[in-house]
Amino acid sequence: MNILDKIVADKRKEVDLKKSLITLPQLEASVMMERTSVSLAEVLRKSNSGIIAEHKRRSPSKSVINQSLSVQDVAKGYADAGACGMSVLTDGKYFGGSLDDLVLARASTNIPILRKEFIIDEYQIVEAKAYGADVILLIAAILSKEEIKTLSELAKGLGLDVLLEVHNEEELEKSLMPSLDMLGVNNRNLKSFEVDLDISKTLSKKIPDDFVKVSESGISSVEAIRELKEFDYQGFLIGENFMKTDEPGESAKKFIEKIIA
């Protein structure tokens, strides 16, 4: 079994367990509908930097990245740096994140927050809304076309933005539909962990202009951002490059200043 299959199998068990404790209707009753979600796609369209900065303690590919920071400080730092949005990993087993991290990030900033999770069930989308996210991630590699449609339409109904992630042409072709706001190209292969920024460049021309294009993973230089902008990317998802430093907010600030200089 590859790592992605393992993650999805664990996720299925996790969601089933949660459903047995708090049912979907009960969860729905606790959704914070009074908080209007902020559209990350809108922010990215108007931004010069396009940075979506991620909170990531560890990952299956890199093991420990940074275990010692408070998510509140990281969230405030990213917002002060001028990041367009923040991504918060909520998977516990493989990335060391949690829904608590999402809540704490939400309480610390008003910039749009992406719940970074392996979403396979509508329950996780209602959860994302209930815990204060503005955006959800859907990963084409683990979902059928029908699932992408159902899940993205549910998210839109809750006022959330949808970022759909692809890694190759086949995934892109099955996924294009009007209920998505942003198309993310993951430069990292989630099965082999290989990173190649050329994947963003190659897939760019196949993504229709109505979607905001986001390049994800393995970005560590302002030069890379400049190149990706030539290929019409308006969003750049960066985790490790900031999180491996003692002050991710300061690192993001310097990075963003260089982009807009």
Ligand SMILES: O=P(O)(O)OC[C@@H](O)[C@@H](O)c1c[nH]c2ccccc12
């Ligand atoms: O730390 P990086 O290489 O800058 O990558 C960030 C982000 O793109 C990456 O964490 C990611 C992209 N898609 C995912 C899906 C699941 C988990 C993690 C991810």
